Amino acid sequence: DYKPTYxxxxxxxxxxxxxxxxDDSIDxxxxxxxxxxxxxxxxxxxxxxxxxxxxxxQTIVDGQTELHSKxxxxxxTDEKYTLNSKNTDMVAKEEMSxxxxxxxxxxDEIANLKTPxxxxxxxxxxxFMTGNSCDISASGKITIASTSEIQLNAPTIRIGGAVxxx
Numbered sequence: 215d216y217k218p219t220y221x222x223x224x225x226x227x228x229x230x231x232x233x234x235x236x237d238d239s240i241d242x243x244x245x246x247x248x249x250x251x252x253x254x255x256x257x258x259x260x261x262x263x264x265x266x267x268x269x270x271x272q273t274i275v276d277g278q279t280e281l282h283s284k285x286x287x288x289x290x291t292d293e294k295y296t297l298n299s300k301n302t303d304m305v306a307k308e309e310m311s312x313x314x315x316x317x318x319x320x321x322d323e324i325a326n327l328k329t330p331x332x333x334x335x336x337x338x339x340x341x342f343m344t345g346n347s348c349d350i351s352a353s354g355k356i357t358i359a360s361t362s363e364i365q366l367n368a369p370t371i372r373i374g375g376a377v378x379x380x
């Protein structure tokens with residue numbers, strides 16, 4: 215709760231409505247600057263910093279920028295979120311989750327997925343399509359299992375090695 219105490223609260227307002235407020239009240243010190251449009255920045259008594267832009271907000275840095283949060287960090291937008299960079303690294307020391315109704319991964323040249331173990335759980339139908347050849351290889355066994363049927367459709371089917379049936 216904000217409770218300014220006179221004369222510890224000083225406020226300056228310009229003719230156009232800009233406000234600069236510095237409050238040295240004992241239990242609720244704060245600093246607030248406000249543009250005549252209502253955009254403002256406030257430093258609260260507990261150390262919180264709040265920025266409120268009534269229109270667009272841009273931060274331009276000619277050098278390097280680092281954002282370090284010692285607790286959770288949340289970015290929220292009601293519309294589209296875009297991240298543009300020459301190169302992007304995303305690193306999670308423990309776990310990374312991606313949750314969405316629909317995910318599109320697009321690579322103009324090569325998409326590499328490297329992991330010691332890959333598990334894909336699809337609760338509905340699954341389709342894998344390629345516009346060219348597809349090679350599946352393993353240094354160990356490849357198992358294809360179905361509770362229904364397995365269909366191989368091609369003008370030619372070649373099997374190298376021995377074929378064993380149960």
